[in-house]
Amino acid sequence: MPEEVKIQDMVTLKTIAETLNTSNDLSLMLDTVVGKLLELTGLTAGWLFLIDERGEYTCVSDYNLPPALIRNDKEPMRSGTCWCINRFKDGRLQHAVNIINCKRLEDAVEFKWGDTQDITHHATVPLRSGERMLGLLNVAAPGKEVFSDSELALLQAVAYQIGSAMERMRLYRAEQRRAELYARLGDFGTALSIAVNECTEANAALSGIVAKLLGKHFDWPVAALIQQTNGTYIVQAMFADGEVWKDADAPLTLEGTHLMDRIVDHYRASMFSADEVVEIFSQSKLDRICNELTSGIGVPLPYHAPEEPGVLVIGTRVRSLDLIKADSEVLEALAEHITASRESQKLADHRHELARLEERNRLARDLHDSVNQILFSLSLTARGAESMLSDTEPVHPAAEVLRDIQALSQEALKEMRALIMQLRPAGLEAGLLSALQEYGAKQGLQVATERKGMRAIPRFIEEGLWRIGQEALNNIRKHAGVFSTCILLEFSDNEAKLTISDRGKGGAKRRKSSSESSLGLSIMRERAQSLGGRLELWSSSRKGTTVTAVIPLPFETQ
Template sequence: MPEEVGMQEMVTLKTIAETLNTSNDLSLMLDTTVGKLLELTGLTAGWLFLIDERGEYTCVSDYNLPPALMRHGKEPMRVGTCWCVNRFRDGRLQYAVNIINCKRLEDAVEFQWGDTADITHHATVPLRSGERMLGLLNVAAPGKEHFSDNELALLQAVAYQIGSAMERMRLYRAEQRRADLYAHLGEFGSSLSLRVNECTEAEALPGTVAGLLGKHFDWPFAALVQQMQGSFHLQAVYVEGKVWLDSGAPFSTEGIHLLKRVVEHHRAVTLSADELIEMFGQCVADTKCSELSSGIGVPIPYHTPNEPGVLVIATGMCSPNLLRADSEVLEALTEHIVAARESLKLADHRRELARLEERNRLARDLHDSVNQILFSLSLTARGAESMFLGTEPLHPAADVMKDIRALSQEALKEMRALIMQLRPAGLEGGLLSALQEYGTKQGLQVIADRKGLRSIPRSVEEGLWRIGQEALNNIRKHAGVNSANLLLEFNEHEAMLTISDRGKGGAKRRKPASESSLGLSIMRERAQSLGGKLDIWSSSRKGTTIIAVIPLPFESE
């Protein structure tokens, strides 16, 4: 008899091992294995719980459950708790337990949920792979209240087999997930390169990235955040197939703390569903995607240290191994985003160089053609005027020649100022020196002062140069004075240029259609194009003051 029992156990283990190797689909494998185990052992019902690190359980397989446990879509197997799950959570369930009376079945009898098929007890076997505890296997039969040591040993051996197969499948799924993600990463990189080549503004990059994330990956939610001047700003969000750009809504205190945690960690950080909702509020809570169980936040290593970016995605997975694969791909993905941003900066720099070259060409053409013609016209008018001055009585055309000479000289002065604007020379010696020299050529005495010292980008320097030029032109034309004051101030985040005069004011009262009003509008547009602002104060007694404030990028020590 013992030999027959031993042979039966060997047949059972062999059959279970063969069954576990027939599929890579976890649910199908477990259903088949539980059914085969019950068939070989003469038991009638079984179910299997997977329990994660947080102690939350899921019934992933069942076979021939009593009708009382099948009610309302197997609700008794999905909600509530029981003694075997509690012992697993407490770490008290290390080996197969001989008898545990089933609380779920006791509740079924007490609350009259239906027929329990005369099952009152079950054996409970922990599923494990090495030191990792995975879940529980429960088996039962009508009227059976005791399992022998041999039966428990067999169940324990089967549980080890199931645990090893689950670990193998987990590793297989993780590698398959990693391979799929890297394939999508390649597609994402190619698409991003094409879109960057078509993109003309760096501000459009976050929306482009968010849309491509939704297109190439299966993450139901993705968000791009950037820290600027100490504050976090939501740039773009992908959710449910749509891309939403910056709404301007501030982050909560806890959301800011979570974002800082991601930035300071320097690597991918796993986030819970509650943390995702804390960071992005209703944007995540209202999604109709599959229930989100976790997310990942990864810093984007932009080259400006005080302006890091953060990429956050949400996923319906909670397996650490699957999340690890996503984290690896996300860290590689941020490098693509950084490269795309740098490509846009280089393209913008190339366009700026092209604009400067075109301005230089236009300045040369004006100098060689129109400027020379105006100069010749001035000389001709002067010569004609001198001829008429020697006649008696004075020829009527003398006054006309005088007006022509004055107008041609004024036009020549304007043309030279225009050429100077098109081709800014002298910035090598500093912005203030260039503006002082320009003001002197316009007949103004310019008093300049500086507070603070730091390097500024070429685009900011040229923008302030253009604003200063236009302001000095307005002083020469409209202020009625021949002096002006310049003050250039720097702090950690901003450059501020102040141009003031003690003239007759009236800058704000000029008609919108006037030439000077157009100049003020152009100055304001220049400041806004650099992310700054321009303010004007003007009165008849105190003159006019123009202040341009331009934000500056981080300057490393």
């Protein structure tokens, strides 16, 4: 090789190296280096394809393309395939080579797309960094059909420089993205903690809060919380199109369900293709947004019970696998934050429940020490006065009135004691059935109890069943006309069933039409519904009344 050619090649490589180090913006850097390379080598046109791990290519830079290749917003460079890309995908393009015929230019001539400026051939050079294949660099000039070995060697050296610079920028962008996401994660965690402390409702409210904060603190076009209920995955809350969508009615498709199961079964983040993201949100009426998404990530939410798993899913417009991996890493940390907020809300609910219990206990003590004592004194006074007036001859007319006062005060005292017991359910420590049996005995009822199955239940469910049982026993005492009842408590893996039955005169269904008499039934039904369950009523004038409360139970860890 002549000395001046070597010097020119060294100057070219030096200039390219300096150009590559002038910017951290990939697009600007590539445009600049392609233009500089053509200037130094005397070539006239060049273009650069980036090809991702899935084999999808993008023309990220071009310089002085002939008119035939820039028609319709450079459609020939955005669609179709060619020899160099095919060889790159199947691993046969390892070095700089001459392309005898360019399919894109051949199509331009065949379909008369426009002037090719006498460009028929080009050299193609694979871009790589180590073993990592990145894309292709193509260069051409009018009338030039063959590139010499020295020209190809120079192009190969330049391609190595470009590949190394691209790798450096790839790592820089990934770390920059990761640092940015972790900063946003900190702000998200702070905002979520504040919101949870102010939240007074349960799961649905928390899901809406999380979706809103995801939209506020991150740049993902779509973020959704998906939960499986009764074997069906449903979007619980979602941020999309600048707003929060809650409680979507339509379940995921069968294919979307399989994708969610894949995440849950693997216990880690999984990446989705653009088509898979569209499938997941196909029932959400977000066609416009979904069609703009290029990838997605899903991560399991471990705070749900195993039979009702949850998944956090995002959709992105990012194509770079490295950036997607950075998002995936932060998404797993997000899942931990959401889980922690869920546990914090449970603790807050528990604290509120303890505060309510303490307030009821205080009220029960105050009623016992004041109103209860006054009623007891009234009853004794009326009995004493009635006794004195009954001993006179003739019996004083007021004696009958005092007997009525005594009876009324006794009834009021009994009601007050029942109210105090409802406020302060002493006796639950011995079990729900024992407490109800004791309560029934104080109401003058004979209570037979039976239990089927054994398992621990949360305190709030036990107390809810206690209240329902109390009200049912009160109704039996007041309306059934009998003094015996049967209580059956049954447990299955996922629900508790409390059944209170009597052989009285029935009439519960008739009382439902009276707002005054149906108050007790309404209270029982509302209590069952507040626990996520239902109340069933059966009543007959010949066979009595049966009230059944069915309450779902949370998953019991082993």
